[in-house]
Amino acid sequence: MxxxxxxxxxxxxxxxxxxxLSTGHAAPWTLTGAIGTHDPHLYKTSSTWWTFETTDNxxxxxxxxxxxxxxxxxxxxxxxxxSWWSSYLPSNKKAMVWAPGCGEYAGNGxxxxxxxxxxxxxxxxxxxxxxxxxxxxxxxxxxxxLTSKSGDGYNAIDPSFVLANNGDPYLVFGSFWNGIHITxxxxxxxxxxxxxxxxxxxxxxxxxxxxFVVKKTVNGTVYYYLFASxxxxxxxxxxxxxxxxxxxxxxxxxxTDKAGVSMMSGGGTVIASSGSRYKGPGGQSLLADxxxxxxxxxxxxxxxxxxxxxxxxxxxxxxxxxxxx
Numbered sequence: 017m018x019x020x021x022x023x024x025x026x027x028x029x030x031x032x033x034x035x036x037l038s039t040g041h042a043a044p045w046t047l048t049g050a051i052g053t054h055d056p057h058l059y060k061t062s063s064t065w066w067t068f069e070t071t072d073n074x075x076x077x078x079x080x081x082x083x084x085x086x087x088x089x090x091x092x093x094x095x096x097x098x099s100w101w102s103s104y105l106p107s108n109k110k111a112m113v114w115a116p117g118c119g120e121y122a123g124n125g126x127x128x129x130x131x132x133x134x135x136x137x138x139x140x141x142x143x144x145x146x147x148x149x150x151x152x153x154x155x156x157x158x159x160x161x162l163t164s165k166s167g168d169g170y171n172a173i174d175p176s177f178v179l180a181n182n183g184d185p186y187l188v189f190g191s192f193w194n195g196i197h198i199t200x201x202x203x204x205x206x207x208x209x210x211x212x213x214x215x216x217x218x219x220x221x222x223x224x225x226x227x228f229v230v231k232k233t234v235n236g237t238v239y240y241y242l243f244a245s246x247x248x249x250x251x252x253x254x255x256x257x258x259x260x261x262x263x264x265x266x267x268x269x270x271x272t273d274k275a276g277v278s279m280m281s282g283g284g285t286v287i288a289s290s291g292s293r294y295k296g297p298g299g300q301s302l303l304a305d306x307x308x309x310x311x312x313x314x315x316x317x318x319x320x321x322x323x324x325x326x327x328x329x330x331x332x333x334x335x336x337x338x339x340x341x
Contacts (some may be wrong), residue, residue: 044341049078050089053324055115055226057176057297058310059150060084066150067310068116068127068325070299076116076129076144084308084326088268093127093144093155100159104131104140108208115226115299117176118150121185126206128161128175128187136291136336139164139172139194143206161207162189162199170197170213177206178229180267181238188242191225194218195280196244198229198268213276216269217262217279222261224284226299229267230306234335241306241337242271242279243287245298251319255296258310260284261337274336288341293317294325297341302329309340 018061054070056079059336065084071077076090105112118127125146132139147154153335164172171193178186187208190197195218216223226245231238241263249254262271262279270278277283294313302309309329316322330338 044325045085046209047085047087047324047326048121049081049087051087052321053077053079054322055174056310056312056324057113057115057301058303058308058326059119060303061120061150063218064151066118068118070112070114071220072112074113076113076118076127079324087324093099101131103141104138104160104163105133111148113176116175117301118171119304120149121177121178121206122203123149124151125155126177127155128177130173130189131160132171132173137164137166137168137171141172141175141187141189145206158205158207162187164193166211167193169194169215170320174226177201177239178231178267180240181231184332186229186267188216188227188229190215190227196227196242198227214236215280216264216271217244217284219246219282219284221282223248224279229302230304231267231303232306232331232335237265238249238265239265239335240271243300243302243309243312244284244301246278246284247296247298249296249298251296253295253316254320255298255314256290257296257298257313258286258290259288259297259300259340260286263335285336287337287339291341294323295320297325306331306337311314311340 051144056067059066065081067079069077075095078090081087114130116129141162143158143161162172166196171191175189199213201208228243249257250311262273264271273283273285300311312322
């Protein structure tokens with residue numbers, strides 16, 4: 017059985033020139049400032065770019081930028097932790113908040129986030145909301161809204177939010193244990209009802225996680241694109257993560273890759289893989305229109321430290337995204 021591995025190595029990098037990692041791939045943006053990250057969730061308000069990230073020192077990690085290029089480390093949300101988190105952790109472990117999925121809905125801010133430990137299916141997705149939006153910073157925790165335990169058909173981590181074309185909100189989540197799932201959530205409180213969970217992607221050979229869905233209209237047809245990370249993360253320069261994508265005309269699937277292979281059968285068209293210096297790209301997120309992607313990769317020239325990457329996504333006439341590297 018594959019186990020979920022997450023690890024965040026805090027680093028302080030003043031400046032990095034974004035490199036083209038293999039011939040023919042588009043160059044990511046040049047980023048400066050606080051660019052050490054893991055599982056960056058990208059979101060843009062009218063005047064500010066935000067990333068929310070995995071952290072191992074308590075709370076939900078936050079960065080912000082005026083232009084998406086120069087990044088400042090913000091104050092973590094719930095930096096001292098919350099009492100209920102300990103229920104999903106071994107007694108000798110501090111909280112490690114994983115892969116938050118944050119944004120705004122109906123005028124308020126939201127952050128879904130996961131509490132778990134390495135290799136454990138005892139996990140919980142929590143939800144916190146902020147009246148008036150992300151920038152207001154009025155975060156009130158709503159507790160655990162989805163949990164898992166050993167033997168369940170999914171692992172309750174890696175949450176991300178998406179709106180269906182009819183306006184219904186959904187939560188995408190899951191890692192390794194039967195892969196990625198989706199469930200509709202309430203328009204009132206953003207919590208899922210009992211049941212209604214659909215398995216939309218799995219890969220027993222490589223593992224799959226970090227599901228993220230965006231929708232786009234191609235020649236009059238609305239498609240949902242499922243981006244995901246496969247392989248092994250969290251091993252520094254030895255990481256084998258890579259980013260894949262599939263699509264469906266229904267938000268609940270079935271999703272297939274460009275070659276027509278189902279993502280429930282290990283399918284997924286690769287759009288980012290390791291280069292000579294930066295290894296294991298994954299933990300990806302996109303702006304809602306699919307125009308920009310954020311991800312992390314490990315710097316083989318800096319002890320395998322995880323680094324933030326952001327780049328434009330080029331969509332072909334065939335309706336598929338090109339490689340981001």
